[in-house]
Amino acid sequence: MNGAIFFSGQYGSTEQYANWISEATGLPVFNVKDRNADPSKYDFLVLGSSVIIYKLTIHKWVKSNWSSIENKPVMLFTVSGAPAGPKLDGWIASCLPQQLITQMDHVALRGRLEPKKLSWWTRLILRIGAWRNPDPEASKQECEGFDFVDKSTIEPIRKLVEQYQSGAEAISSQAHSSRY
Numbered sequence: 001m002n003g004a005i006f007f008s009g010q011y012g013s014t015e016q017y018a019n020w021i022s023e024a025t026g027l028p029v030f031n032v033k034d035r036n037a038d039p040s041k042y043d044f045l046v047l048g049s050s051v052i053i054y055k056l057t058i059h060k061w062v063k064s065n066w067s068s069i070e071n072k073p074v075m076l077f078t079v080s081g082a083p084a085g086p087k088l089d090g091w092i093a094s095c096l097p098q099q100l101i102t103q104m105d106h107v108a109l110r111g112r113l114e115p116k117k118l119s120w121w122t123r124l125i126l127r128i129g130a131w132r133n134p135d136p137e138a139s140k141q142e143c144e145g146f147d148f149v150d151k152s153t154i155e156p157i158r159k160l161v162e163q164y165q166s167g168a169e170a171i172s173s174q175a176h177s178s179r180y
């Protein structure tokens with residue numbers, strides 16, 4: 001089985017993870033903005049998406065490439081400030097087709113936020129989000145930034161890819177991964 005990584009990110013951390021996964025697995029990696037990013041050529045797909053304002057940035061690409069995705073093994077990795085849990089699950093559910101959610105594997109990776117590198121407008125949006133966030137820790141992180149990017153957290157993805165490559169059904173009970 002041959003596969004590829006398709007990622008969508010805005011500030012570099014999803015791309016960083018996608019490149020690390022590519023190095024660890026030997027899979028080719030494509031930014032979904034690249035015109036050559038054609039999922040129809042592959043037997044299985046690793047999709048990587050950042051989460052920005054409660055949305056998966058890859059959602060439009062998934063919609064427009066759905067016919068090449070729907071019948072393939074898919075592993076999604078998300079990159080977000082929020083950790084794995086019901087909040088993240090809810091954002092995924094609102095962005096991706098239910099059919100994909102029920103059949104894919106998911107690994108939640110955590111990202112990086114550097115407020116100084118953002119425009120004043122984006123910082124304002126984050127401040128409003130922080131003000132409305134009932135979770136004090138998450139609210140503080142939205143204002144002050146965070147860096148949870150950690151290469152070692154791609155390990156469950158590497159293992160899943162190994163299973164996909166051998167044609168075996170992925171096992172949902174891998175550490176940090178979940179199948180809906």
Ligand SMILES: Cc1cc2nc3c(=O)[nH]c(=O)nc-3n(C[C@H](O)[C@H](O)[C@H](O)COP(=O)(O)O)c2cc1C
Nearest residue numbers: 009010011012013014050053054080081082111112
């Ligand atoms: C404007 C903005 C909005 C964000 N919204 C969310 C969010 O709704 N939920 C979340 O968990 N993380 C959120 N984050 C954190 C990003 O998911 C995190 O910075 C991630 O590393 C971004 O990936 P990227 O560097 O590939 O763009 C937000 C970050 C920014 C800059």
